[in-house]
Amino acid sequence: MTRKIESMMNPSASGAATAVDRRSVVLFALTVFVSAYLLFQVQPLISKFILPWFGGSPSVWTAAMLFFQCVLFGGYVYAHLVSHYASPRVQSWLHIALLVGAALLAFFVIPGESLKPSGAEDPIGRILLLLGVSVGLPYFCLATTGPLIQYWYTQVFPGRSAYRLYALSNLGSFLALLSFPYLFEPNFELTRMGHFWTVGFWVFAALCATVTVWMHRLSHRRPIHLAPAPAAPEVSVEPIALRRRMSWVALPALASLAFIATTDHVSHNVAPEPRLWIAALGLYLLTFIVSFDHPRWYRRAWVAAAVLITTVLLSGRKEIPDWFGLELDFGVAGMRWSHLIVMFLACFMAHGELYRRRPANPRHLTEFYLWMSFGGACGGLFVALVATNFFADYYEWSLFLLAAIGLGCVVLAQEAAAAGRRLTGVLSAAFLLLGGAVLYWEDPLHWRSAADDEYTETLTHQSRNFYGTVSVAERRYRDDPTKDYRVFFSGQVTHGVQFLDPAKRRQPTTYYSEGSGVGETLRYAMEKKPSLRVAIIGLGAGTLATYARDTDDYDLYEINPQVVEVATRWFDNVPQCRARTKQIILGDARLKMAELPADVRYDVIALDAFSGGSVPIHLLTKEAFDIYRRHLKPDGFIAAHITNAYLNLYPVVKRQAEHLNIGFRNKYQPGLPERRIRHNQYFVMTNDAEYLRRYPSVNRQYFDPNGKLIGTQDPNLPGVPLWTDHFSSLNSIEIDD
Structure with missing residues (x-):
């Protein structure tokens, strides 16, 4: 093993290298590898842990990535300043002190209950504070390791390239991301994984301290070549141009924007699942590994052309097939991977161009990593702070596609110029044409959907x-x-419709008609009892509030303050609600319901948070349903709205009903367009035997063009496990047709 690592780090090393040489190389390699592994395993670990605290929003990952990228940049600043302005003795003592402090704090990587948000705070600020308290210093310490160890490596082994060490660190990061969903997550709870990570950090601290002490001892002696060094190439000592430094920022910023915008875009259309985050981050890292391993892997013209083609095909996926008389149906997997492929190629192009502009002189190594990490942080800052606060929609996705097309055209123009052809004008026209087509198909400002024939x-x-x-x-x-x-x-999903005609204004529409599962449940409960206490999780346009009588009490849970503004300003379902008492409870419904006194019990709990593109998984876990059952009357109802274009949620809620040992029914209602009723599906849990007898399950039926019944859909899927806060997977419930 040691020979393989030493050979990888120094392909030209002779067989006469001593055991001390090989041990030295292995020590450098293991330290960088372990630090990178821990650096990237803690990201999905802590992000998944805090996801239920912030409503299961995909922006939890975006805010977490902002934190990690900024701390990574801070670590690179530390490495650059220490390596250039501190003596070897000061470097050693300072880094050992940092290691000791981080090792002591690594025990608190899993946030305590005291850090839970109340719901009134700014979510991004709270996430940054929470991550800073729980993992800030250990993560900072890990972030310093890559550039600092690589700089020390160039001092011990003059003439050797440290970029393969960087590729090795990215390999460690990549393996960490793979091991999280496939090795650790299915077998261990998050708290146990946190303990494993703490032990791993202590192992890293011991390795890094050994390297640091060894460097301190070497600083008192003449520099020693521990292994035969190849002849150093001629290295320019001329100052690096500003334009080149700007590319060290701009290229990783584009890659970071591609990674975060893609993850955000897909998460808001399916669900904020850690496996999706890991897949995107893993591909992002893979482009680093391939680009920085050897220049032979990055073929500029081929990659740039692939970026242009796939970007255009992805944007026009709904319209281009019509030109050829084709019908292409993108299911969940197809949509996810088509986006990830475009992201991978764009990141590969950006990182390949970045590697071509790397400094040859080791003196600029830490500065190169410094600017590179700053560029990566800029991508996260742009999405989390600028786009979220100043954009009305996810325009960063369209901006990324335009930037990728622009860089692809520049690369092709440079390749053409190198071959003696001047195609600048042609490629400029191509950029305008392709960029215009992408904007037309993506329609970020909704110009194309402003009118209809009717x-x-x-x-x-x-x-x-x-x-x-x-x-x-x-x-x-x-x-x-x-x-x-x-x-x-x-997003792009309808969450409520209200007629403007006063005569039809109180009619429940979309998914909430009297013939829907929740409509039948509320009507039955109203027949049975003169007054009800109802909890509605997910406000929408407030349509369910139209069922309230003046003897009922309604609690409306909503996490998004902008939804509350829409429901009370643009719709009057809630303002005109006839309930005896009604209150809108702002905050995550699960956290707020867990805070309720034990004597607060509901007759009906309507779960209406799963029809959108981004499903809050934390509201579908065993821990969540235990809370619902605790606040449900013995003869009460849990009505879960499980209509979803991408996911079959029936087996998930069925497993929860079996866990609670409670009866259930499934109700599918076909759409009635003239009444603005959309097809919908509800899963109702109750122990009311009369209700279950009166309202048996109704599954979806299929008819031929002549109205003849073809068959009935069985919504159940075998092998779907009980979802918990520690493990849930969308893979087995995805709808791909």
């Missing part, structure tokens, strides 16, 4: 925050004003 649509409100985007539109029909309505969108 109605005109006016966007009356649009906003964005940590939890996503919300918008309100009015559709007014040319032939019949009684059909006019107002619609509420969360």
Whole structure:
């Protein structure tokens, strides 16, 4: 093993290298490898742990990546300053002190209950504070290791390249990401994984301290070549141009933007699942590994052309096939991997170009990593702070696609110039043409969807925050004003419709009609009892509030303050609700319900948070349903709205009903477009035998064009495990047709 590592780090080393030489190389390699492994395993670990604390929002990962990238940049600043302005003796003592402090704090990597948010705080600020308290110093210490150890390596082994050591660190990071979902997550709880990580950090600290002490001892002696060094090439000592330094920032910033924008874009359309985060981050790291291992892997023209082709195909995936008479249906897996492929190629191009601009002189090594990490942090800062606060929609996705097309055209122009051809004008025109096509297909400002043959649509409100985007539109029909309505969108998914005609204004529409599972449940409970206490988790347009009587009490849970504003300003379901008492409880429903006194019991708990593109998984786990059951009356109902275009949630909630030992039914209702009723599916849990007898399960039925029944769908899927806070997977419930 030692021979393999030493050979990898120094391919030209002769067989006469001593055992001391090999041990030295192994020590450097293991220290960098272990630090990189820990650096990237803690990211999904702590992000998944705090995900339920912030409503299961995909922006938890975005905010966490902002923290990790900024701390990584801080670690690189430390490495650069220490290596250039501190003596070897000061370097050693300072780093040992840092290691000791970080090792003591590594025990607190899993945040305590005292750090849970109350719901009133700024989510991004709270996440940054929480991560800083729990893992800040240990992560900073790990972040310093890569550039500092590589710099020390160039001092001990003059003439050798440290970039393979950087590729080795990225390999460690890549293996950490693979091991989390496939080795650790299925077999260990998050708290146990946190203990493993702490032990791993102590192992790293021992390795790094050994290297540091060894460097301290060498600093008192003449520098020693521990292994035969190849002849050092001629290295320019000229100052590096500003333009080159700017590329050290711009290229990793583009790659970081590609990674975060892609993860955000897919998460908001499916679910904020750690496995998706890991897949995206793993591919992002893989481009580092391949690019920095050897220049032979990055073929500029081929990669740039692939970026242009795949970007255009992804943007026009719904319209390009029509040109050729094809029908392509992107399921969950297809959508996910098509986006990840585009991200991978764009990152590969950016990191390949970055490697081509690397400094040859080791004197600039830590500065190179410093600017590179700053560029990566810029991508996270742009999405988490600028885009979230100043964009009304996810425009950063379109910006990334345009930037990738622009860089691809520049690379092709440079390759053409190197071959003696001047194609700058042609490629500039190609950028305008391809960029315009992407903007047309992506339609970020919704120009193309503003009108229809039957109605005109006016966007009356649009906003964005940590939890996503919300918008309100009015559709007014040319032939019949009684059909006019107002619609509420969360992202691209309809979350409520209300007619503008006063005579139809109180009609429950979309997924909440009286024939839906929740409508039947509420009507039955109202027949049975003169007054009800109802909890609605997920406010939407407040349509379910139209069922309330003046003897009922309604608690409406909503985590997104912008949804509350929409429901109370643009719709009047909640303001005109007839309930005796009604209150909107702002914050994560699970956390807020867990804080309720034990004597607070509901007749009906309606779970209406799963129809959108981003499913809050933490509301579907065993721990969540234990809370619901604790606050449910013995004869009460849990009505889960499980309509979803991408995921079959039936087996998930069925397993929860079996865990609670409670009866259940499934109700599928087909759509009625003329009444603005969409097809919907509810899973109702109750021990009320009369209800279960009166309302048996109704599964989806399929008919041929002549109206003849073809078959009935069985929504159950075998082998879906009980979801818990520690393990849940979307792979087995994805809908791909």
